[in-house]
Amino acid sequence: MSISPIYRPILPLATFLLAIGFHSPVFAGDHGASVFEEECSDCHSVTQGKNKKGPSLFGVVGRNPATIEGYNYSDAMRANHTTWTADRLDAYITAPKKIVPGGKMKYDGLSNAADRTDLIAYLSGLH
């Protein structure tokens, strides 16, 4: 079978991509960071003071809701007075609209319990 010359670089390129893929956080053992990138990073930063469409998640574990200065929280989140413990975050990430009805976070939830555990462990380390 002959291969068009234009496609010949694809095999070495795929090998290269596979190789560098193993250097990604997933394979480096930082699964929680990867879950953050996959699920949260479009709207949230873990940099202190960096709010995007969602508030910064730096130091979120143990924080009281709606307490970041300058971030425009929804009324529903302002009415939520339960501290973001690991368990509370786990429940919120599982089903955001069930825990904070009327909140503005447009996220349908993370069903994988292991992913949630790793994500919260990652966030717990950000202080």
Add this chain to the structure above:
Amino acid sequence: MKIRKSIFAPSPIELALLGVAILSMTPSAHALPSYARQTGEDCSSCHVGSFGPQLTPHGIHFKIEGYTDNDGNAGKVPLSGMVVGTFTHTHKGQGQSLEPHFGSNDNTALQEASVFLAGGLTEHLGAFIQATYSDIDRRASFDQMDVRYAHSLQFAGADTILGISVNNLPTVQDPFNTLPAWGFPFVSSDLARTPSSPSSRLSDGFGHQALGMTVYGLWDNRFYAELGGYRTLPTRIQTDLSVGGPGTDRIHGLAPYGRLAYFKDLHKQAYSVGLVGFGAHVEPGGVGGVTDKYQDLGLDASYQFLGDRRHMVSLYGSFIHETQTLDASDSTDPKGHLNQLDLTASYYYDRTYGVSLKEFDINSSRAGSDSRGTILQADWSPFGKEGSWGAPWANLRLGLQYTMYNKFDGTSDNAGDNDTLMAFFWTAF
């Protein structure tokens, strides 16, 4: 029902478009945010490779929601700018230059300098309106437009978005990067010879001479449907906007447009499959009477692997079948058809380094109309990520693109003479 209308009596829709166009060209006293400033997000949240217009699922949602999503802070400015510069080399010189002011080969050009009204105008009304100066054409013209009103609600127990789009190019309002207006390549040389035979009417889109309104809905973040129609702008408005004028093709009556798609965002990956339909009766050269009839029906699909965004792979495919009855242009042999296949794959590393490959094939029942080839592109987008220098104002893509033709205007003989190497810089601010 046939709609009869004088070109000197624009409809309310056309008047609304003109109003929006004038508004977009008038200095505004309102704040002027780009989409990134409006949302507080990085370009990479909505765009593959941290640079438009290839959308991530997050960007698809932003578009469907009417360009209005924001970080809740007022005082943003819905204005952006863009500059594209190109260097073009074709395998064989073109004998005589394609454009005045340029040579037959190895041309450098300021291809586009654009301003955009881009962002939320009210809570539910958002805009993407572009006006462009081309140093090749040596003129400014009204470019792409998509103004939409979108509203979120609960319907049948699921999140639902309903919207209306007023736009000037069929498929410019489509969010999936599979259909012609936003398909790869996102930039190509205006100084290279391209096949003279037409692609499908859905691809040609009547330049920016059309005005359409569509209503659309996304139910349960999965099912997308859209229905609407297009008409040609009155000749004097085309002239005023520098998009056409006397002698351009006109849509006779209303050209219907319909779209169905299933979309699934799984966060680590996403996919879509869809159907699109478009039909137009066309008066060639704007001369009334007998018309050419085009019926386009397309099937499209996409897949994106996003993972943790370090390695992103996107696959796009579309197949458009066009049935032609050219009673005006070819009365001796009016019946014909055209098939247009586009397949694209792209890979981005670290949201910065990208390679893309496209295979295109236009196959027509009319002699001398086939074209087929491959486009390869490598590009580098250093900004547009969290912590990038100058964010969100500084955005840059540098790239090399090579287009190879296996068939050009119906023949393989010397098709490679039209192979084109283009280097480009593309900046947005």
